[in-house]
Amino acid sequence: MKIRHIYMVFLMVALLTAGCEKTIKFRGEIMNPMLVVSSFVTPDSAIKAVLTESRFFLDEGSGGYGGYEYNKVTNADFSLYVNNTFKEKLTHTGAGIYRAAYRPKPGEEIRIEAVASGFESVKATTVIPPQPVILSVDTSSVTEKQYYIGYTGEYNGSNRQDTLSEYTYKNIRFRVKLRDDGNKKNYYRLVVRKRTYYENEVNESYLFDFEDIVFGNQQTNDIGSLFEFSDNNYFFDTFTDDLFNGKEYDLKFSNSIRISQKDYKGYDSQFRKEMRSTYYIYLQEISHDYYMYARSSAAAGNQSGNPFTEPVQIYTNIANGIGIFGSYASSAPAVIDYRNE
Numbered sequence: 001m002k003i004r005h006i007y008m009v010f011l012m013v014a015l016l017t018a019g020c021e022k023t024i025k026f027r028g029e030i031m032n033p034m035l036v037v038s039s040f041v042t043p044d045s046a047i048k049a050v051l052t053e054s055r056f057f058l059d060e061g062s063g064g065y066g067g068y069e070y071n072k073v074t075n076a077d078f079s080l081y082v083n084n085t086f087k088e089k090l091t092h093t094g095a096g097i098y099r100a101a102y103r104p105k106p107g108e109e110i111r112i113e114a115v116a117s118g119f120e121s122v123k124a125t126t127v128i129p130p131q132p133v134i135l136s137v138d139t140s141s142v143t144e145k146q147y148y149i150g151y152t153g154e155y156n157g158s159n160r161q162d163t164l165s166e167y168t169y170k171n172i173r174f175r176v177k178l179r180d181d182g183n184k185k186n187y188y189r190l191v192v193r194k195r196t197y198y199e200n201e202v203n204e205s206y207l208f209d210f211e212d213i214v215f216g217n218q219q220t221n222d223i224g225s226l227f228e229f230s231d232n233n234y235f236f237d238t239f240t241d242d243l244f245n246g247k248e249y250d251l252k253f254s255n256s257i258r259i260s261q262k263d264y265k266g267y268d269s270q271f272r273k274e275m276r277s278t279y280y281i282y283l284q285e286i287s288h289d290y291y292m293y294a295r296s297s298a299a300a301g302n303q304s305g306n307p308f309t310e311p312v313q314i315y316t317n318i319a320n321g322i323g324i325f326g327s328y329a330s331s332a333p334a335v336i337d338y339r340n341e
Contacts, residue, residue: 035073035122037323040290041110042330043128047100049090051076051114054322072096076116083109106130106329124318124325129285131329132188135177135248137281139336143259144169148269165269168260172338175250178283182246187291189238189284189328190251197276210253214239238286238294255279259340274340281334289317290326 039049052070078090078098090098090112104110106128113123148165180186192207215236243249261271286294292315300312316322 033119035076035114035116035119035318035321035323036070037112037114037122037124037318037321037325039112039323039325041104041126041128041325041327043106043131044103046103047080047090047110047112049078049098049112049114049325051078051096051098051116053119073116073119076114079113081111081113084111104128104327110327112325120320122318122321124289126287126289126317126325126327128327129186129287129329130181132178132283132285132331134281134283134331134334135179137177137334137336138175138250139172141170141172144171144256162265164264166262166264167258169256170259170338170340171254171256173252173254174279174281174336175252176281176283176334177248177250179248180241180244180246185245185288186241187238187286187288188240189286189290189294190253191237191282191284191330192253192255193280193282194255195278195280196274197278198272199275201272207253207255208237210237212239212252214243214249214251236295236298238291240291251283257338257340276340277338279336279338281336283331284328286328287326289315289324290328293317293324293326 034054036052036054037049038052039047041047051073053073055070072095074092074094074096076092076098078092080087080090080100080102082102082104087102088100090100093099098114107130108128109125110128111123111125113121115121146167146169147163148167149161150164176190178188190210194205194207196203196205216239241249257274257277258271259273261269263269263271296312296315300314315324317325
């Protein structure tokens with residue numbers, strides 16, 4: 001018991017001191033700016049890359065939301081190589097965006113090299129993955145009810161908690177069957193786009209909170225989750241074939257549609273019924289570098305604001321620079337349509 005008391009006192013002190021601010025002078029070495037490359041290439045689409053200049057992390061931002069505005073590099077000599085053979089020069093089309101006419105094919109090794117005045121030259125390589133195939137998609141659904149509990153009355157001491165609404169949901173469970181190539185380690189990304197039709201409006205969104213074990217979202221009850229600095233998962237949509245190498249696998253996820261709502265005691269929530277919901281499901285095979293970049297970026301974002309964790313370094317495969325040069329190939333979409341009229 002004494003150990004538990006000491007542990008809790010330590011946590012209390014840590015929480016109290018976490019809110020204090022102290023100005024510490026930076027005594028490290030200020031690095032020269034580097035080229036930052038951002039490019040994801042896919043079969044049958046012209047290659048595009050964005051080239052910017054890195055910023056020192058203590059520089060004050062001036063770019064609006066997020067506070068950062070990166071200088072565009074517009075004078076680079078940008079070359080494209082396919083299977084170690086020079087193919088063409090990329091053309092700057094404005095705002096640091098460089099484009100090529102070439103459309104890569106699965107299995108090809110693509111290399112880019114960029115040279116710009118005042119920077120070290122950079123280069124990166126990726127191999128275009130094969131196109132994956134969705135074998136089938138099965139769905140099942142169950143109807144569930146949830147209740148909204150809120151406060152009624154005026155904010156003068158007379159308000160009280162009560163049940164204000166009863167929601168009826170259709171929880172749709174998806175099983176996406178895929179077949180993995182057992183001759184190599186494969187990296188995947190699940191992309192699910194949802195188009196929702198209301199009576200007078202259509203909205204589009206993407207699903208991202210996938211519960212299947214392959215996404216690695218099952219997080220232990222660590223100190224971060226104990227104090228609600230982190231969510232229950234990292235919102236990963238990428239995964240590997242570690243659990244099903246060379247086999248078929250049913251990838252599972254779910255989504256809920258609100259089909260009706262009953263309001264009590266005059267509560268008006270302006271409920272909009274989803275008249276129809278269409279899901280477009282894509283399975284992408286992605287390069288190893290793409291996978292590492294996506295996972296490290298998501299983990300870094302998840303740890304933001306948590307004083308009990310070390311910062312996560314975002315993965316890069318740009319030699320002499322930073323950023324990402326990745327590749328992917330996408331399946332044809334599987335379309336699932338639900339009508340709620």
